[in-house]
Amino acid sequence: MMSTALIVPVKNGGPRWQMVIASIQEQSLRPQRVVVIDSGSTDGSDDAAKAAGFELHAIAPECFDHGGTRQMAVEMVPECESVIFLTQDAVLEAPDALEQLVSALHTHPQAGVAYGRQLPRAEAGPIERHARLFNYPEQNTEKSLKDIPRMGIKTAFTSDSFAAYRRDALLRAGGFPQNCSMGEDMIAAARILLQGGTVVYAAQARVIHSHGFTMAEEARRYYGIGRMHAQQRLLLARFQSPASEGKRFVRSELVFLTRHAPWRIPEALLRTATKYSAYRWGKRSAPVMEQTG
Known part of the structure; x- marks a missing residue:
């Protein structure tokens, strides 16, 4: 199995973050490093990370951006072959979730990134539930440039809510964009694809993660x-x-x-x-x- 770092950006994660911590601690795969990038929590989320034994790296809230902060984190773990990103509200659904995700990179040698399945929260309404079922089906997929005529922009779809990158492939492709407020995962995936790599969807690696957004x-x-x-x-x-x-x-x-x-x-x-x-x-x-x- 690859040497692995788990990176979690956090700001005021609340009770859900406590659930995420517990799910990380139950994993069969133990990452060599678990790094929490905290951008100004005031609810004790940073203290909870330290109490769990995670490495804590604090940044000012104004310094956070989705692309630049993740790129900084990738550069912090040069000894790791793969880097898993998880968000503070994505609860690992089973003890083998991390292992299944990293295994997808191992079994697909051309893969630069593998992303897992996101299941709706128990309290999700039908609109929220459908969005997860549509974007995260039951079937595994490996996507490359040859899939563009069939899949279009969906070829570059991935999600940093739960994704593992082959670190050297990510860096060769240019890494994450700087000054990026959202969509850093799609940009990184597109760069990897254009370098000849593939994007793997590992449906067997699951997290519970959905949002009931207002209009x-x-x-x-x-x-x-x-x-x-x-x-x-x-x-x-x-x-x-x-x-x-x-x-x-x-x-x-x-x-x-x-x-x-x-x-x-x-x-x-x-x-x-x-x-x-x-x-x-x-x-x-x-x-x-x-x-x-």
Whole structure:
């Protein structure tokens, strides 16, 4: 098995963070290093990490960004062959979750990144539940550039909520982008693919992780996605437009809600219109980045 570092960015993780800590401590795979990057917790999340025996690296809140902070963490663990990223609210579902994720890298020699399956929270509503079932199905997948005609931008889809990177492949591809407020995982995956590597979806490695976003929160999120797509247009141009993937999601959501919660369909359609408008607004508001990695 590869030497492994587990990296968890944290800020005010609350009770959910305590659940994540417990799930890490139950793992059959013991990472050589567990590094928590705390960006200004005031609820004791940093103390909980230290009490668990994790390495704690504190940064100022204004210094955190999703790409730059993760790149800093990768550079902190030069002795490790693989680097797993986990978020403070992603609870490892079984004691072999980390082992299964790293094994996916081991069994796919061309893989630069492997990401796991995210299951909805027990309290998730039907819209939240469908989003997880759509993006994280039961079947394993290995994606490469040859899948672009079939999958489009979904070829570069991954999630740093639960993902393991082959450290040398990530660094060869240029690592994570600096000054990146979101989408650093897709950018890194696209860079890895363009270097000839693959992206593996390991459905057997599972976390419990979903969000019940309000409509306003979804609008802010999709505005950010639109900005990222515009800024990284030169990089993501090889992966076609996300429009077809969005249509496939809407069709799937309508079928799911028709079966399980038809009274939520008007809300789902309103959310779709809000997300699309916010995405277009974000895309128009951002300059193209010249540096694509």
